[in-house]
Amino acid sequence: MxxxxxxxxxxxxxxxxxxxxxxxxxxxxxxxxxxxxxxxxxxxxxxxxxGVYELPKLASAVIAAGARVSGTIPPSRSTCRRRVLFPVGTAIEAAGNGIATVRVRLDGVSTAAA
Structure with a gap:
């Protein structure tokens, strides 16, 4: 093209x-x-x-597989719809309490504060 x-x-x-x-x-x-x-x-x-990336999350956050994931600015921690954050993708597997990371499929679209 x-x-x-x-x-x-x-x-x-x-x-x-x-x-x-x-x-x-x-x-x-x-x-x-x-x-x-x-x-x-x-x-x-x-x-x-x-793509799919392993991102840091709040150890206390519980994220189900398939849940929307948002990140802070700078995105030093990710969590699921609990605060005003920037949506970045979808968890591809569950990440429970005490887990410091979550695997996320990035959406590849523009984001804005949730």
């Missing part, structure tokens, strides 16, 4: 204030993704907006 710019799974953007670590979740505007590499603020970085 003449108008094809890039694959939609990986989007290249400038890193926000503080930069990004490889594997870190980030919201830039209304776009949530996982950083492909570690970069400093302003550097170009590819972020994955689709």
């Amino acid at each position: 003449k108008n094809d710019i890039q694959e939609s799974r990986m989007i290249t953007l400038a890193a926000p204030a503080g930069g990004l670590a490889s594997g870190a979740g980030v919201v830039i505007g209304n776009l949530f993704g996982i950083a492909a590499r570690t970069v400093l603020v302003g550097e170009q970085v590819a972020i994955s907006t689709e």
